[in-house]
Amino acid sequence: MLGNLAVQALSGLASAASLFLVAAGLTVIFGVTRIVNFAHGSFYMLGAYLGWTLATNLPRGHVPFWGGVVLAAVIVGLVGVVVELLLLRRIYKAPELFQLLATFGVVLVVQDAALWIWGPQDLLGPRAPGLRGAVYIFDSRFPLYDLVLIGIGIAVFLLLWLLFQRTRFGILVRAATADREMVGALGVNQRLLFTGVFFLGSALAGLAGALQVPRESVNLQMDLAIIAEAFVVVVVGGLGSLPGAALAALLLGQMQAFGILVFPQITLVLVFLVMAAVLVVRPYGLLGRAPAGHAASLHIVEPPIAPLSPRGRLVAAVALGLAMLAPLVLADYALVVMTEICVAILFAATLHFIMGPGGMASFGHAAYFGIGAYGAALLVKHLAAPMELSLLAAPFAAGIAGLAFGWFCVRLSGVYAAMLTMAFAQIAWSTAFQWVAFTGGDNGILGVWPPAWAVPKPVQAWGALVLCLGGAFLLRRMIFAPFGAALRAQRDSVLRAEAIGIDTMRTRWFAFAIAAAFAGLAGGLFAFTKGSVFPTYMNISRSTDGLLMVLLGGVQTVTGPIIGAIAYTGLHEQLLRLTDLWRAVLGAIIIALVLFFPRGLAGLGAKQ
């Protein structure tokens, strides 16, 4: 028993060690550059793949093995430098959301590059030489390699601590984390500092990845799996705080290790719940501080939202008329795409509602889409409810989740709010993924079919048109109603809005819940048109899809989400058909868009 507990604590330490390596890089990069680097998980994955290649190709032995690990870390560090020089350097002044998206573009490119180079199968690397065995603690086995990993984690922490306390580079990094503008005004060339920090941070991620090779198989899902956890560690510890990252990694490692014993079903949920709780009590994390010298804000300055001109109305009416006639002539496949586009439009419109008029950011909007979908599907599966009732329940379920999650999210701002929304989405995702008995886990829920009358594709297309465009239209009306005016007022200036008697927090909260409810409707519809639901309905990628649609269309235009949803879904569909490397192409397009059209497609047309 005692041995069991000790082993559990030690394995918690081992996972804390690798989590710390990843999170340390992420937090240092964020601290100095203020970039939330989604691609950090990809660097970790690259480190693992490179580590695998080196370990399998170099001769056996201590020196080649550990040399390979270090070499993998250095190569990944250099890849980080290339990404910094070619991409991030050009967008340091862009709004944070665009930076996030650009790094997500890198994630997609790296995914396909890894697929192309290493293939889709899981790769098993050799064990570390001389460390195959285990030690016995009382009567329980603990792998020797994990013990070494703990040692490496501690050693790296000490080395980093020395670097940051004792070297000029470290002092400059700490100073820049607090106030980088001032550091520049004192004559420090920030470009060198940024590039240096990127090398360091990426190399740490690469090191963590390469060190995983003897422990587990290398695969293409490593990137997003680790990035979500690393975000949690960084945010819980305090963005930019190295000791914070260490503390949070320890906390999380132990929680996971013992959580497995106590609540095996909800270890993942537990992780994100802790993050939410910490953020509510300490909005800047355990050891973090509010950044000085610049407000953390995701606000994108664009011209105010204007209602459609008479000509715009005419165009919209004609387009709508054509869309209503389309199911009469289109083939089934085209109708499926059309239905999907309608769902995407409503989803994008709901996200736009909180981002554009609301001025908030959500990095986990897929949660509400997914909760709607699961709400409907679970009713069908467990209670054999009819579609009509289930569809009604979808927005209710999502709206309630929106009220619950939103209550926390609207209290934070900027990157912290974005991270909290993501945490809630991960909670929803983990629940669907881990609670196999209720949700079917990874296999999802199948057989969510509509009744006979709603099976024909034209009927589904009409239904989607009416419900989705109707929903989008209602949201649009709300933007120009008194509630929308209050929402926009608080976005422009909380102080002024409060001065004229608007309860800004409550306004944001309701807006969040309304958007969630409509997103749930979109999710419910999606479930019935697909006949099934899966945890992927609320994963990070789907949240990013929504963001892409909104940003593609332009945040501060009302037509934006519609144009963005059509363009994105169309693009996605075409790419899937044209190339196996669709992720890489999509990633490249995202990167190009952020670099060249930071205002989005709709903004492009609207500017003179």
Add this chain to the structure above:
Amino acid sequence: MLRVTELHAHYGRAHILQGVSLHVRPGEIHVLLGRNGAGKSTTMKAVMGLVPPTSGGVEFLGQPIAGLEPFEVARRGLGYVPEERRVFAELSVAENLEVGRRRPREGLAPWTVERVCAVFPSLAAMLKRPGGRMSGGEQQMLTIGRTLMGNPCLVLLDEPSEGLAPVIVDRMAEAVRALRDEGMSILLSEQNWHFARRVGDTASIIEKGAIVWHGTMQALLADDEVRARYLTV
């Protein structure tokens, strides 16, 4: 040494600097006087490149520097001491000074931690203390020291007396004069007339983003009417 001509700058759409012209000669303290919100800090930020000037010229040591990035301006020998001080709160006093340190400048005696402590003796006893745990006056000394560590030829000092107790203001005035006596040129912004009259050699008055008067301190001392018009609150 520093010549600003017809400088314009905006915050978003707000036109803040509307043609500021200034001249600071080597080895003098030039005081930029003006009321709250007149544009003193913005002038300094525009000179440093922290706020990009929309038009107009800044010439330093005979070279145009408008449009350069702040770090390049600093490397050419312009030191900036911000009004809000912006001490790195988690870094110790010694580390704060280290951030400001740059290589010695030809022809100038290099600044070291010891030399900074000679100018501000109270810093010597607290080199290990975090910048966040200092009084306002100590922080002000630290920011000036930090900037001096960059071996500047000219320092932009933004309201060094703001929020300080009268005793500390006296000490600050002495320190500023001592710096000038060592050959440092200083552009100092002030609202506090009593501080300004004690340290300034020449002065300009800024009002609504434009210079409305300039001349020697003696001339300003003699001109009650100008002072009454622009400086009394």
